[in-house]
Amino acid sequence: GINAEYGKQWYQRRVREKARNLKEASAKLLIKNIPFETTRKDLRKLFSAFGEIKHIRLPKKLAGTGDHRGFAFVEYSSIAEARKAFEATGDSTHIYGRRLVVEWAKEDATVAEMREKTAELFVPTEIEKKKNSVNGLDIL
Numbered sequence: 001g002i003n004a005e006y007g008k009q010w011y012q013r014r015v016r017e018k019a020r021n022l023k024e025a026s027a028k029l030l031i032k033n034i035p036f037e038t039t040r041k042d043l044r045k046l047f048s049a050f051g052e053i054k055h056i057r058l059p060k061k062l063a064g065t066g067d068h069r070g071f072a073f074v075e076y077s078s079i080a081e082a083r084k085a086f087e088a089t090g091d092s093t094h095i096y097g098r099r100l101v102v103e104w105a106k107e108d109a110t111v112a113e114m115r116e117k118t119a120e121l122f123v124p125t126e127i128e129k130k131k132n133s134v135n136g137l138d139i140l
Helices: 002-020 040-050 079-089 111-120 126-131
Strands: 028-032 053-057 071-076 101-104
Touching: 028 040, 028 079, 040 053, 040 071, 040 079, 071 079, 079 101
Parallel strands: none
Antiparallel strands: 028 071, 028 101, 053 071
16 A cells, blocks of 8 residues: 555655765674574574675673573675665565664764763763762762
8 A cells, every 4th residue: 555655765765864874984893682582693694695794793792601692793794795785675674573773883883882881871960969969979
C-alpha cells in the first residue's frame, strides 16, 4: 500500500543520507544497542559478510565479570569495506531480537572518552543540586 511505499522511500532516503555523511568515515564502525548475550564471535559472523575484519573490540563492564557494555567497535581492513557494512546494515539489522545502531566511530573514540561523555549526561547542574539539598545537605 501507500504506507509501505512511503516507508520504503523513507528508508532508502535515510540510507543515502547516512552514506553521504562520509566526513567522519574511517574503517571503524561503532555498533550500539548490542544485547548482552551477544559474543565477539556473533559480531564477527554478522559483520564479516561485508569485508575483512581487522579487529573487533567489545568493551567489558568490569574486569573479570565477563559482561560487555552493550556496544562494540568493528574495524575493517579498508574504508570501502566499512562503508559497505555501514550502508548494508541500515536500520534493519537485528541480533537476538534487538535492532543494532551502526554509526561511524571517531578515530579517537576510546572507552574513557565515551565514559566521560556519558557522565556529562548525569552530572547535576547547579540548579538541580539546589533542588536536591536543604541548607547545603544532600537529600537522598
